[in-house]
Amino acid sequence: MADRIRVVVVGAKGRMGRETVKAVLNDPELELVGAVDRSLNGVLVAEVTGVETGGLQFSNDLDKTLLETKADVMVDFTNPAVIKGNIDTAIQYGVRPVVGTTGMTPEEIAAWDESCKERGIGGVIAPNFAIGAILMMRFAAEAARFLPHVEIIEMHHDQKLDAPSGTAIKTLELIAKEREKMGQGHPDEHESIAGSRGGDYEGMRVHSVRLPGYVAHQQVIFGGLGQTLTIRHDSINRESFMPGVVMSCKEVMKYEGMVYGLENLLF
Ligand SMILES: NC(=O)C1=CN([C@@H]2O[C@H](COP(=O)(O)OP(=O)(O)OC[C@H]3O[C@@H](n4cnc5c(N)ncnc54)[C@H](O)[C@@H]3O)[C@@H](O)[C@H]2O)C=CC1
Numbered sequence: 001m002a003d004r005i006r007v008v009v010v011g012a013k014g015r016m017g018r019e020t021v022k023a024v025l026n027d028p029e030l031e032l033v034g035a036v037d038r039s040l041n042g043v044l045v046a047e048v049t050g051v052e053t054g055g056l057q058f059s060n061d062l063d064k065t066l067l068e069t070k071a072d073v074m075v076d077f078t079n080p081a082v083i084k085g086n087i088d089t090a091i092q093y094g095v096r097p098v099v100g101t102t103g104m105t106p107e108e109i110a111a112w113d114e115s116c117k118e119r120g121i122g123g124v125i126a127p128n129f130a131i132g133a134i135l136m137m138r139f140a141a142e143a144a145r146f147l148p149h150v151e152i153i154e155m156h157h158d159q160k161l162d163a164p165s166g167t168a169i170k171t172l173e174l175i176a177k178e179r180e181k182m183g184q185g186h187p188d189e190h191e192s193i194a195g196s197r198g199g200d201y202e203g204m205r206v207h208s209v210r211l212p213g214y215v216a217h218q219q220v221i222f223g224g225l226g227q228t229l230t231i232r233h234d235s236i237n238r239e240s241f242m243p244g245v246v247m248s249c250k251e252v253m254k255y256e257g258m259v260y261g262l263e264n265l266l267f
């Protein structure tokens with residue numbers, strides 16, 4: 001039997017981290033060798049996830065874990081404040097980063113692409129690992145060629161730290177490649193309450209809703225003469241992201257450089 005891919009999960013106690021621990025354990029080609037979180041150092045991973053992990057304990061020391069476990073892949077679901085340091089650390093040790101954490105700039109992604117290539121390893125940064133979300137973005141980019149007036153409404157749980165979502169930013173970037181930069185709405189419009197018209201990305205408006213009850217949802221709304229078109233995706237639980245995470249852990253072993261967006265592994 002071929003060697004299994006050795007995976008360390010960072011942010012392993014969090015909503016996405018716990019789901020990832022289970023997904024890695026359930027895949028015969030992957031081996032969970034480390035679980036890092038800033039809290040719970042020394043606590044059994046099984047106690048938190050409810051899944052038997054052969055005595056594996058949480059660690060709060062990323063460097064030590066990556067080195068001692070001889071990890072092939074680091075999956076990161078932490079937060080925008082720490083992700084940059086985590087990716088640098090992984091690349092430094094020759095561990096391939098598979099990153100779901102949102103909130104980095106195009107310049108940072110380009111720099112990691114360079115350092116991955118220098119180190120001879122692959123990496124994945126995916127603002128959204130759900131296949132339906134990838135299709136939603138692809139269909140939206142296609143629609144924008146014919147219906148260039150577009151606004152995005154993204155809806156997430158109220159514990160989310162970043163706005164707009166990484167998915168919304170990626171959608172705006174993909175649409176921007178397909179249409180000319182242009183103003184939308186009335187040139188003389190004004191806001192009676194600041195922020196009412198949402199964020200502005202090359203003339204496209206983006207609105208972020210944060211409420212308990214939501215997981216991750218996005219509507220891309222196009223307007224044309226006498227018609228509107230709405231393309232909507234809903235993640236109703238965090239399992240929706242797991243096939244994309246597992247696939248990335250395997251695909252990242254096969255190339256060099258940082259891939260930004262799961263679509264680059266799918267299409
Ligand atoms: N790409 C995708 O498909 C998805 C991405 N996300 C993103 O993943 C990130 C995490 O989301 P959630 O799991 O909902 O958040 P969460 O808050 O439930 O989990 C984050 C975890 O990271 C840990 N953490 C924070 N700083 C750390 C550090 N320095 N070292 C180690 N662990 C640290 C926290 O203790 C916590 O357990 C967010 O940026 C979110 O936007 C979420 C869902 C899907």
Ligand SMILES: O=C(O)C1=N[C@H](C(=O)O)C[C@H](O)C1
Pocket residue numbers: 102127128129156157160161164165166167168215216217
């Ligand atoms: O924080 C979340 O939950 C999610 N974050 C990602 C994003 O910012 O797009 C992916 C998904 O929307 C869930």
